Amino acid sequence: MSSLAELREGYERFDPCAYLRNNYLPPRADFSSEEFVVPWKLRCLADTFASGEIRGQTLIDVGSGPTIYQLLSACDHFEEIVATDYLAVNREELGRWVRGDPGAFDWSPFIQHVCKIEGRGEPWQDKERRLRDRLRRILPIDVHRPDPLGAPLDPPADALLSAFCLEAVSPDRAAFARALLHVGSLLRPGGHALLLGALGESFYLAGPARLPVVPLALADVRAALAGAGLALRELRSYEMPPALRTGVDDVHGVFFAHAQKPPQGH
Ligand code: SAM
Structure with missing residues (x-):
């Protein structure tokens, strides 16, 4: 088992380009079928937002x-949209995409796919422009602090999203549950929380970094959400097919959870 200090040291070697290559290029980012993991993740998010129920001023x-x-x-x-990360190299990579700098990662196949599955006939360039316009803040965060941003978000977020972060930065299940409690404090009463994450994973690679991950089962996700006072609305899971077990991690599957903070007075 790793300690928080070991995890932080590991993240100093995190290479964003290697991470993007390992997870966001083929074979994982193959849009020809929803059997592949990236289209599965995008489908979960598209379906959930299609209800129109999750909306507001700010999503973190x-x-x-x-x-x-x-x-x-x-x-x-x-x-x-407020994006956050612990590492400056990742915040800089996001900034390059927002500004459209040469050398930024090419997300256009992802944007095209999302426009297709959302089915509104929207030109993908319009969605790209909208996200760039709305992604105005890219903030440092540490989910192990009770105040992850160093100050309360004012006003609190109407929705919270987190993908493959909490289990990848926590030495054990108790730390994962505490991290969820910390980030849950950024959400307003009645707000929605959406989590994507790894199941049964013990490590992943990002260039020279080999990061330990706390292996989670669906029951751990349910327990952590309940412990953070978030009421589960939906839980889906995906099993990683053998063709996508490429050696960049030992992930067994992926979960998607939609939960909601009870409204004030409940
Ligand atoms: N959300 C992205 C995705 O879906 O691919 C990236 C997930 S990556 C597996 C985990 C992220 O957690 C990294 O970007 C890393 O820099 C960030 N991280 C590391 N330590 C953290 C901490 N203490 N608090 C918040 N984020 C942290």
């Missing part, structure tokens, strides 16, 4: 890393 994404795919369906429903 916790542990964004160097990625924006998780914000593509969300960005139509919020005035502002």
